[in-house]
Amino acid sequence: MPPVSSQDRDLSLLTAAKRAALDAGGAPVLALLDVPPDFAAWTDLLKRTRLIVASDRPVVQNAARAVELPVVALQHEPQTRQTQLSQALLEAIADDLLASGDTVVCLYSLFEKHGVDSLSVVSLADHLSRLTSRDLRRLDTQVPLETLRQVVDLAVEIGHEGREGKKVGALFAVGDHERVMALSHEQVHDPFRGYSRKDRLIRNPRVQESIKEIAQMDGAFVVGSDGLMHGAGRNLNAPAEGLTLSKGLGARHWAAAAMSKVTDAILVAVSESTGTVRVFQNGRVVLRIEPVERGLRWSELHTEPPSD
Numbered sequence: 001m002p003p004v005s006s007q008d009r010d011l012s013l014l015t016a017a018k019r020a021a022l023d024a025g026g027a028p029v030l031a032l033l034d035v036p037p038d039f040a041a042w043t044d045l046l047k048r049t050r051l052i053v054a055s056d057r058p059v060v061q062n063a064a065r066a067v068e069l070p071v072v073a074l075q076h077e078p079q080t081r082q083t084q085l086s087q088a089l090l091e092a093i094a095d096d097l098l099a100s101g102d103t104v105v106c107l108y109s110l111f112e113k114h115g116v117d118s119l120s121v122v123s124l125a126d127h128l129s130r131l132t133s134r135d136l137r138r139l140d141t142q143v144p145l146e147t148l149r150q151v152v153d154l155a156v157e158i159g160h161e162g163r164e165g166k167k168v169g170a171l172f173a174v175g176d177h178e179r180v181m182a183l184s185h186e187q188v189h190d191p192f193r194g195y196s197r198k199d200r201l202i203r204n205p206r207v208q209e210s211i212k213e214i215a216q217m218d219g220a221f222v223v224g225s226d227g228l229m230h231g232a233g234r235n236l237n238a239p240a241e242g243l244t245l246s247k248g249l250g251a252r253h254w255a256a257a258a259m260s261k262v263t264d265a266i267l268v269a270v271s272e273s274t275g276t277v278r279v280f281q282n283g284r285v286v287l288r289i290e291p292v293e294r295g296l297r298w299s300e301l302h303t304e305p306p307s308d
């Protein structure tokens with residue numbers, strides 16, 4: 001069999017991408033490229049199907065901009081194709097080129113130096129939720145992923161929805177609950193006191209609804225590794241020495257950082273003003289989730305020294 005030229009291979013994959021985009025109800029095509037292709041031929045073939053170009057190479061970015069294609073400019077750093085593709089999708093959502101509920105047809109190269117050799121149809125909603133699990137799994141903690149995931153999902157919902165149109169903040173300590181309880185005191189009456197175990201498990205949807213309601217009150221929720229609520233309305237008072245936090249973060253976030261430093265708990269804070277969820281471990285923000293329209297965006301961490 002004669003070898004297929006890279007240009008022919010690109011065009012046959014592009015035809016398949018167009019077909020997949022139409023089958024998905026007019027999905028956009030995102031091409032992750034290292035070398036500029038013949039963009040005129042590409043747009044000609046794709047016709048009305050929207051094409052977004054992602055690349056860490058200025059030569060590709062410039063060639064795409066020259067024909068007025070939207071560009072996602074990636075950082076050049078050694079990473080797998082899959083990570084690069086995830087990054088491109090997240091950046092495209094952040095730049096409003098994609099919405100987090102979209103299906104996207106992705107074209108990229110796994111093996112070939114030039115052009116594209118692979119096609120994936122990605123549901124962003126599924127992909128984003130898998131990313132959340134993956135990032136949480138990376139945390140080296142004894143708190144089971146399931147419990148962490150439930151708390152983080154709840155925190156994201158609180159930050160995203162608020163309560164009856166009002167913005168709501170919240171604070172959760174997960175794991176190492178005995179030490180967290182010892183380093184905190186009751187700030188307001190604990191609404192969960194006296195409830196049965198079943199009615200204090202955060203996987204119970206009724207408990208989740210109560211948490212959303214109670215989050216409006218002051219203080220923190222203390223959750224055990226098994227997802228059992230041990231306290232609500234707690235004022236956390238771990239010492240805040242030797243901590244570094246981003247500018248603009250107030251008492252809630254300092255309390256979270258401090259408690260995560262002196263215990264093995266993971267702290268999850270929802271900012272009332274922005275809805276941003278921050279996950280703290282060992283005194284540092286290890287994950288930050290920005291609320292974006294209809295979904296989440298995991299973003300990189302920027303740590304700045306505290307202002308005087």
Ligand SMILES: Nc1ncnc2c1ncn2[C@@H]1O[C@H](COP(=O)(O)OP(=O)(O)OP(=O)(O)O)[C@@H](O)[C@H]1O
Binds near residue numbers: 171272
């Ligand atoms: N040590 C603490 N323990 C538990 N909750 C706290 C603590 N300190 C503050 N909070 C809670 O955080 C709320 C907001 O405080 P503050 O505005 O200073 O925090 P912040 O970090 O700026 O958070 P936000 O972005 O939500 O405003 C307080 O009303 C209180 O409910």
